Amino acid sequence: MTPLNQVEGRAIPLGLKNVDTDVIIPAHWLKTTTREGMGRGAFESLRADPDNLFDRPEYKGAPILIAGDNFGCGSSREHAAWALGDLGIRVVIAPSYSDIFSGNAVKNGILPVVLPQAAIDRLLEVAATDPVSIDLEHQTVTTPFQDRFTFEIDPFRKMCLLDGLDEISLTEKSDAAIGAYEDRLDAERPWMRPAA
Amino acid sequence: MTRPRTLYEKIWDAHVVEQRPDGTALIFIDRHLVHEVTSPQAFAGLRTSGRTVRRPDLTLAVPDHNVPTTPRKDAAGNRLPITDPESAAQLAALEKNAPEFGIRYIDAVAPEQGIVHVVGPEQGFSLPGATIVCGDSHTACHGGIGALAFGIGTSEVEHVLATQTLLLQPAKTMEVRVEGDVGPGVSAKDIILHITGVIGAAGGTGHVIEYTGSAIRALSIEGRLTISNMAIEGGARAGLIAPDETTFAYLKGRPYAPKSADWDAAVEYWRSLATDPGATYDKVVVIDAADIAPSVTWGTSPEDVVPITGTVPDPASFADPSKQAAAAKSLAYMGLEPGTRMQDVPVENIFIGSCTNSRIEDMRAAAAVLKGRTKAPNVKWAIVVPGSGLVKAQAEAEGLDRIFIDAGLEWREPGCSACLAMNPDKVPAGERCASTSNRNFVGRQGPGARTHLVSPAMAAAAAVTGRLTDVRELID
Numbered sequence: 001m002t003p004l005n006q007v008e009g010r011a012i013p014l015g016l017k018n019v020d021t022d023v024i025i026p027a028h029w030l031k032t033t034t035r036e037g038m039g040r041g042a043f044e045s046l047r048a049d050p051d052n053l054f055d056r057p058e059y060k061g062a063p064i065l066i067a068g069d070n071f072g073c074g075s076s077r078e079h080a081a082w083a084l085g086d087l088g089i090r091v092v093i094a095p096s097y098s099d100i101f102s103g104n105a106v107k108n109g110i111l112p113v114v115l116p117q118a119a120i121d122r123l124l125e126v127a128a129t130d131p132v133s134i135d136l137e138h139q140t141v142t143t144p145f146q147d148r149f150t151f152e153i154d155p156f157r158k159m160c161l162l163d164g165l166d167e168i169s170l171t172e173k174s175d176a177a178i179g180a181y182e183d184r185l186d187a188e189r190p191w192m193r194p195a196a
Numbered sequence: 197m198t199r200p201r202t203l204y205e206k207i208w209d210a211h212v213v214e215q216r217p218d219g220t221a222l223i224f225i226d227r228h229l230v231h232e233v234t235s236p237q238a239f240a241g242l243r244t245s246g247r248t249v250r251r252p253d254l255t256l257a258v259p260d261h262n263v264p265t266t267p268r269k270d271a272a273g274n275r276l277p278i279t280d281p282e283s284a285a286q287l288a289a290l291e292k293n294a295p296e297f298g299i300r301y302i303d304a305v306a307p308e309q310g311i312v313h314v315v316g317p318e319q320g321f322s323l324p325g326a327t328i329v330c331g332d333s334h335t336a337c338h339g340g341i342g343a344l345a346f347g348i349g350t351s352e353v354e355h356v357l358a359t360q361t362l363l364l365q366p367a368k369t370m371e372v373r374v375e376g377d378v379g380p381g382v383s384a385k386d387i388i389l390h391i392t393g394v395i396g397a398a399g400g401t402g403h404v405i406e407y408t409g410s411a412i413r414a415l416s417i418e419g420r421l422t423i424s425n426m427a428i429e430g431g432a433r434a435g436l437i438a439p440d441e442t443t444f445a446y447l448k449g450r451p452y453a454p455k456s457a458d459w460d461a462a463v464e465y466w467r468s469l470a471t472d473p474g475a476t477y478d479k480v481v482v483i484d485a486a487d488i489a490p491s492v493t494w495g496t497s498p499e500d501v502v503p504i505t506g507t508v509p510d511p512a513s514f515a516d517p518s519k520q521a522a523a524a525k526s527l528a529y530m531g532l533e534p535g536t537r538m539q540d541v542p543v544e545n546i547f548i549g550s551c552t553n554s555r556i557e558d559m560r561a562a563a564a565v566l567k568g569r570t571k572a573p574n575v576k577w578a579i580v581v582p583g584s585g586l587v588k589a590q591a592e593a594e595g596l597d598r599i600f601i602d603a604g605l606e607w608r609e610p611g612c613s614a615c616l617a618m619n620p621d622k623v624p625a626g627e628r629c630a631s632t633s634n635r636n637f638v639g640r641q642g643p644g645a646r647t648h649l650v651s652p653a654m655a656a657a658a659a660v661t662g663r664l665t666d667v668r669e670l671i672d
């Protein structure tokens with residue numbers, strides 16, 4: 001995973017609430033057995049409009065997306081995070097996310113920044129004409145106009161993003177603890193093993 | 197004395213492998229359900245990194261999302277090829293990956309095949325007090341038997357395959373208590389639609405919802421699975437319903453459920469899981485069952501719920517300006533005018549199926565309305581998709597298939613079908629569908645499709661009249 005710390009660039013001022021994962025990547029793009037190339041299907045229904053934000057020259061390859069409440073709600077498909085990543089997005093800024101989406105985002109090196117609606121409104125205004133900067137280490141979002149918003153992030157997620165860490169390798173360090181748990185489970189609730 | 201704990205806290209505590217200082221914990225996963233759409237990249241990841249599946253015995257794979265619901269075998273019993281090359285490739289990948297990694301596999305033509313969330317409880321693979329995951333957001337379904345079950349993404353599928361654990365943040369707890377008796381024609385689906393309307397699509401974010409109260413206790417397991425299935429539509433991570441005698445009676449004797457002395461030990465443990473008196477939830481919502489009518493959605497968020505006797509709301513009637521904008525957009529997509537009576541909305545398509553409503557009780561409820569009736573001429577496409585091969589066989593044994601076919605509906609093979617419209621079962625653009633599934637999102641049932649979420653009995657009633665209909669008018 002590519003480490004992420006500072007991201008600066010144009011931010012797509014989507015602003016919509018309840019953008020679900022079907023909007024981010026419609027189901028018919030899910031029939032693949034690989035992770036690449038999903039960007040072509042990203043926001044397909046919105047991009048059907050010739051005047052859509054995503055395909056305007058100033059937002060092509062923009063690394064930031066600004067959205068409304070409950071971004072990434074709906075289906076758990078991780079393809080949503082792959083599609084955003086394939087589109088070039090490294091940071092999403094929204095007042096809230098679905099839990100599954102924010103987890104998937106972090107696992108794929110995308111930072112979900114949570115900011116209050118007032119900050120979002122201001123950033124949407126700035127994004128119309130100017131770039132936005134994110135500094136994960138210092139947990140700030142800034143603009144060329146001296147706006148400075150700080151955000152909270154779970155320290156573990158922050159570390160994973162900063163170091164580009166793969167979670168499976170991290171968990172494998174706990175192999176002995178997992179083995180001990182399995183032994184305990186077999187002793188205390190042996191019937192938990194499937195009967196057939 | 198130990199601190200009183202909720203059902204959620206007890207299940208969580210029993211699965212902590214390692215507590216981390218930052219509040220997260222490594223949680224052991226008791227059961228992992230795998231299907232063909234969200235797993236190929238996970239298996240590919242294992243192969244690339246040279247990893248194996250840590251506990252193949254705790255993993256069950258079954259194809260459901262993408263399999264066609266048209267006959268899978270010819271008259272001679274030979275398997276028919278899948279025409280869509282991508283669907284065929286996903287199915288072939290699962291068929292190859294399961295044996296390669298030593299995982300139990302129910303193949304596409306097995307009698308037990310079906311939607312993962314129908315198959316898990318039906319096979320007794322899902323158990324109360326277990327942690328269950330699957331790469332599908334409606335995994336919350338298994339909370340209906342008292343399992344802590346949630347949907348995960350493909351990276352997590354790979355993580356669980358490799359380590360049988362997940363690193364999780366504890367959730368907050370929310371109690372949704374439904375007290376009293378529901379009226380005639382009101383099913384579990386109406387209860388959960390009503391709840392979603394009350395708490396909102398983000399009302400449960402960060403929480404695990406425990407459904408309690410006499411109206412929930414009175415439900416069968418089928419009904420409880422329907423309720424918990426849609427916990428995610430209220431934004432929750434998972435839903436839970438405490439296991440009780442109804443749960444035990446449902447699970448006893450199922451293939452993977454504990455047997456003889458093990459069964460008694462298991463039941464004793466499961467009984468101890470109920471929320472302790474005096475335990476507190478972070479949030480409590482109380483609902484009077486008498487307030488719940490047969491319900492229907494009007495918009496493109498599952499929170500857009502009205503009683504069938506209601507009208508399409510005016511976007512201006514919402515206090516929140518962003519909800520006003522969303523509602524206006526929804527109505528434009530749905531092709532609806534504020535003030536229209538829901539019962540005057542015509543529907544051309546009917547879908548009875550999905551892990552929300554495809555169990556035997558759902559089939560019976562729909563058949564009870566359709567018996568001796570036929571679908572309206574304006575209904576072009578009406579399909580009934582049982583949740584599993586076993587549900588299908590049971591329904592056929594009861595003659596329900598005849599009732600559907602005689603009424604002009606199609607009786608299909610089990611799978612997810614028009615719930616997500618990955619396979620050829622789609623609602624045409626601009627047309628409406630009265631659907632028993634769980635999501636009315638833009639494009640969910642096909643590009644441009646307009647979904648109205650309803651119960652099986654309500655979908656059957658709509659098939660008969662060709663418009664959204666109060667099922668109470670068709671039953672005695």
Ligand code: SF4
Nearest residue numbers: 334550551612615616
């Ligand atoms: S029926 Fe729908 S919600 Fe249920 S598992 Fe299949 S796709 Fe997911």
